[in-house]
Amino acid sequence: MIVFVLSYGSKGYLTEKQIPPYYQLELEGLNNRISNEVSDFSYSDYIQKQVERFMAVWGLKGVTLAVVENERLVYARGFGISDEQFNQVQPGNLFRLASVSKLITAVAVMKLVEDEKLSLDDTVFGPNGIVKDSVFNRVKDKKLYKITVRHLLAHAGGWTQRYGDPAFNSLNIAEKVGDLPPATIRTYYKYVASRYLSFPPGSQVAYSNMGYMFLEDVISTVAGKPYEAYIRENILIPNGIRDMHIGKSFQDERFPNEVSYFEQEGSLPIPEYTGSGRLVTKSNGGNPVELLGAAGGWVSSAVELARFITLIDGQPGVEDILSEKSIREMTDNTYAKGPLGWKTALDNGDWYRTGSMAGTSAMLKRQQNGLTWIFISNSSSWKGSLLPAEINRLMNKVTSRVKHWPERDLFLHYPIDSLPLAFQ
Numbered sequence: 001m002i003v004f005v006l007s008y009g010s011k012g013y014l015t016e017k018q019i020p021p022y023y024q025l026e027l028e029g030l031n032n033r034i035s036n037e038v039s040d041f042s043y044s045d046y047i048q049k050q051v052e053r054f055m056a057v058w059g060l061k062g063v064t065l066a067v068v069e070n071e072r073l074v075y076a077r078g079f080g081i082s083d084e085q086f087n088q089v090q091p092g093n094l095f096r097l098a099s100v101s102k103l104i105t106a107v108a109v110m111k112l113v114e115d116e117k118l119s120l121d122d123t124v125f126g127p128n129g130i131v132k133d134s135v136f137n138r139v140k141d142k143k144l145y146k147i148t149v150r151h152l153l154a155h156a157g158g159w160t161q162r163y164g165d166p167a168f169n170s171l172n173i174a175e176k177v178g179d180l181p182p183a184t185i186r187t188y189y190k191y192v193a194s195r196y197l198s199f200p201p202g203s204q205v206a207y208s209n210m211g212y213m214f215l216e217d218v219i220s221t222v223a224g225k226p227y228e229a230y231i232r233e234n235i236l237i238p239n240g241i242r243d244m245h246i247g248k249s250f251q252d253e254r255f256p257n258e259v260s261y262f263e264q265e266g267s268l269p270i271p272e273y274t275g276s277g278r279l280v281t282k283s284n285g286g287n288p289v290e291l292l293g294a295a296g297g298w299v300s301s302a303v304e305l306a307r308f309i310t311l312i313d314g315q316p317g318v319e320d321i322l323s324e325k326s327i328r329e330m331t332d333n334t335y336a337k338g339p340l341g342w343k344t345a346l347d348n349g350d351w352y353r354t355g356s357m358a359g360t361s362a363m364l365k366r367q368q369n370g371l372t373w374i375f376i377s378n379s380s381s382w383k384g385s386l387l388p389a390e391i392n393r394l395m396n397k398v399t400s401r402v403k404h405w406p407e408r409d410l411f412l413h414y415p416i417d418s419l420p421l422a423f424q
Contacts, residue, residue, distance in 0.1 A: 029242035030303045031092030031257060034410055039077045039091075043402045051079050054394045058387060060361070060379040061262045062089040066302035067399075068372040071310050071317030072409035076303050082378065083260040094258040094299040095376040096247055096289070098355030099343075100362050101298040102212050104244075106153055106341025107312055108219050108231050110326040118222045120150040120329070125193075130218050135189045141196040149218060151201045152211040153340040158197030160206040166191065167209035167295060168357075170273050170288050181275025182288060185217060205336050212295035219294070227294060235321065241307055247299040249273065249289040258299055259378040261359025267380075283359030283380075296357060302374040305364065307411060309374070313351075313366050354388040356380070363388040371399060 047065075055063055062080035066073065078089025097104075112118040123129040126136040126145045139145070143158065151157045159166070166173050170183035177190040188210060198206065216227040223230040228246045236244055243257075251260055261283040269279035273288040280286050289297050300308075310318045314327045322330075331345035332338035339345040344352040349368030356362070361381060364374040373395050381387050 030240065030307060030411065031094075031243045031301050033413055033415060034076050034091045034303055035415075036077050036088070036090060038410060038413055039075045041075075041406045044077075046401060047075075047077075047398055048079065050394060050398055054390070055080055055377075058381040058383060058390065059264055060377045060381065062093075062259055062378040064089055064091065064093060064095060064302040064374075064376050066091070066306040066374045067405065068306050068310060069405045070370045071315055072407075073303065073306055073411045074405040074408065076306070076410055089259065089378075091303045092243075092257055092301050094243065094245075094247075094255050094301055095362070095378055096261065096296075096357065096360040097298045097300055097305070097376070098296045098357040098360045098362055099209070100305070100353050100355040100364060101292075101294065101296050103312075103341040103353045104231060104298055104308070105212055105215050105219070105294040106330060107322065108227075108235060109149060109153060109215065110322055110330060110340070111235060112219065112222050114323060114326060118149065118218075120148065120153070122149050123147065124149060124152060124214065124218060125189075130221050131189075131214070133186065133189055135186065135193050139193045143197050143200055144192060147201045149215070150337070150340070152208075152215050152218070154336060154338055155205050155208050155211060156202050156336040157208055157211045158199050158201045159192070159208045159210055160198040161208075162198065165209055167213060167292060168287060170291065171271060171275060174275070182273055183291065185213060185291065188213060202336055209292065209295040213291070213293060216294035236308070239307070239311055239321065241304045244298060244300040244304055244308070246293055246297045247289050249285055249287065251284045255299065257301075262379040263358050264380055264382045266382075267358070281358065283357075287358060296355065302376055303410075305374050305376075306372065309364065309366060309372055313372065315366075315370060352388075352392075354385075356385045356387065361387045361391070363391045365392065365395065373399065 051063055051065060062082050064078045067075040076091040078091055078093060080089055081087060082089045082093050113120060123145060124147050125131050147157050171181050173191050174181045174183040174187050177187055177194065179187045219230060220227045245255065248254065263281055263283055267281065269281055270286045272278045272280045272285045311321045312327060314320060330340045331342060331351055333345045342351045343354050351366045354363045358380050359378060362376040366372045375391050375395060383390060
């Protein structure tokens with residue numbers, strides 16, 4: 001049963017059925033309460049000019065931007081188009097997060113660690129590991145049995161992308177192990193069980209989407225429920241984040257408020273991941289988004305992602321859902337030990353997470369000075385995975401120019417016509 005705490009100075013608790021209509025927006029979530037207009041302030045024209053110029057240079061169709069200052073959402077706006085019908089991007093639109101999804105996965109792992117259901121040093125594969133699939137009863141390289149949860153989180157499991165990224169070559173992986181497409185996570189289990197590791201676990205770092213894909217089963221096995229359900233029920237929804245989900249591979253299966261995805265001019269079609277033989281774009285059936293899951297499958301608005309970051313950023317003002325110890329663990333930049341979930345954790349206290357795949361470019365940055373920003377586009381650029389460096393330059397320029405962000409907190413914003421007259 002959902003229990004709703006009345007705000008605006010009133011006292012008492014109501015069950016969901018007793019909630020008046022004007023409180024229903026709280027249950028529906030942030031994405032239904034914020035529109036572009038509420039972010040207008042003295043620097044709005046400047047920000048719009050800079051973002052739209054950036055979009056033109058890099059060929060981006062739509063962008064969503066959120067800025068948090070001292071745990072308050074002070075700016076949330078969409079730019080450009082959300083779909084082929086030329087609808088304008090709104091703050092509540094969902095975007096594919098690509099590898100920003102890894103941060104969500106890492107938080108789930110750390111939550112299970114804090115609940116004493118898991119240890120970062122637990123081994124993952126084999127009879128003595130968390131994932132006891134029979135595929136791992138006999139393996140080509142026994143070092144596979146030494147891979148721990150931390151190794152997967154820190155990209156230190158032992159796999160490289162020397163011959164391409166296995167996560168984005170599911171048809172090839174299925175063929176190598178003799179499975180019919182579409183590939184499943186068990187297809188990837190067969191693949192790693194039948195291959196030698198490129199280096200001993202924990203000795204080196206090589207970016208691995210596949211390692212994070214395996215963490216989905218780790219979390220679901222330990223939690224006793226599906227990966228997405230555990231995260232939504234135990235992390236997101238209790239903290240007012242109601243509209244983050246694992247996305248779909250085909251654009252006609254998008255969520256009602258999810259954007260369309262656009263690829264750079266000249267992108268070539270590839271075979272559909274299902275094995276149908278059809279040629280499709282990577283962003284519409286070429287990549288198995290559901291299978292990427294814990295590594296790159298989440299969709300979210302910038303607004304709800306901003307709310308999520310306030311819960312794990314170690315900043316004063318909003319109580320974090322993780323302990324200080326866990327947050328330090330996630331941002332430890334010791335080679336082959338961390339960071340966990342974050343892409344980069346600098347010694348100056350700035351933490352980054354980026355994401356890039358066909359039709360998606362994303363970056364978020366938590367700064368030691370209390371400012372956090374999130375930039376997500378529904379377009380890929382010919383700059384590819386190097387675009388986040390340009391996004392960072394843009395946002396450094398914007399945040400240096402804006403001397404004073406509004407005092408408001410859009411996390412607490414409600415459309416005036418949704419409130420009873422006494423509160424208008």
